[in-house]
Amino acid sequence: MPVWHEKTKKLRESGKLTVIGIAQEQHPDRCLLFARWQGIDWPILWDPFNMTGTKSVLRATLIDEHGVVRALRADPRTIESDFLARTFEAPKTAANPLPEGTQTELIEKLRAKPDSPTWQYYRALSDLLWNTGDGDRAMAALKAYAKKNPKDAAVQWRLGVAFRMRHDSGERHDGDFQAALDHWRKGLDLDPSQYIYRRRIQQYGPRLDKPYPFYPWVAEATKALKARGEELPAMIAPLSSTELVGGGLVRPAETEKEPDPERSIEAPAKLLALDSAVAWSTPGDRDGGVGARVHLVLRPSGNRVLLWDAEAGPVTVWLELPKGWSTERRSLRYDLLGTDRAEENVLLDFEIAFPDGKPVPGTIKAYALYYACLDGPGECRYLRHDFEIVVPKRP
């Protein structure tokens, strides 16, 4: 991308070329950070649902002044001679225009006259509902479409994106992230050559299945923007630790000291709730399917108001694995993002390896130790919460 940015600088400034980026990512904030860090000043669009249908990145497409595609794999060295210096004639046939009308009008048109509800009907309805912000109805339309057209990889992919969007929102449902991973996997099974689908799963999956670390540059970019006095983009979701690491063997935990073996720390019931998701290696993976990445969300739950006490210390989790399983660390730590009392979700992830490299279902026992303030500012304590993480049979 920096190559294109540099190569097209004079062409953009002279008005000879308009450059538009399209980010094929779940989270736009990360790409926005990248763009600001790199000084990219041309517009970048966000295509989380892969509306462009691209199967890979980087794709550099040249489009002439009539809207006609002139190259799908442009070369920065020859863009002037092969594209800008040439003359192109207008096409004889017009493009199929998008339907006219406001989003709401189009939805009503579709709903009023679903000649015979086809997959195109549900797909168009879903697209429009996303546009108007009706996420649940859009997901319902996608599900209906998927039911009528179960072999469509793209709709499975979109459902995964939708579930992950809701997972990152304040309307998160337990199981949303696992549903996202499951739909992404279905999409990849239906279209194994889809590079975008595979990368999305690998983003959250085990280390050995990763071609490279996904977001190792974020810390450097953040530091650089701060040093320049520039505003940082808003974060939709914090980076999970698996998004920062690359391939590598899972090393069993060194000797770690269990923090509360005698169960001496008070463990009131029903203060926290857990949601978990297991990201498996992709089909044809390099690690032979021996690993999995487990993602956890711990959040306040129940009838009492609970605020994490960030000033007092981090949230830690201790893992007790089934016999023969291993992990890099049995003690996990989450540093709260807030500097005071907060009610954020605590997000953790860790890698597991199975005995003899054969994935088997099982249950991980764990407990969290955390500082929290209950029912107002006065009662702040150090507490324990025991929970179990069910690792299902690998799909």
Added chain:
Amino acid sequence: MRGIATSGCPYHVAMHSVVIPAAVVLVLIGLAAPAAEAAEPRVGELHPELRLPTLDGTQTISLRSLRGKRVLLLQFASW
């Protein structure tokens, strides 16, 4: 869980950081999606129409609005 309601967004956005300008984030969600079937672009043919939001959610750009210009469309990911 905190969440902020806003029109035009499918879901309320969780607050993961004390420095989030939430309004910006909220605008991002739910703007993607033209009403047309995605079609694979082919050399020599009109590029399928697209209408997508910018990363910061401040505007939506359609390919149709770029007629009359020579365009380089770069599809990429920051990873």
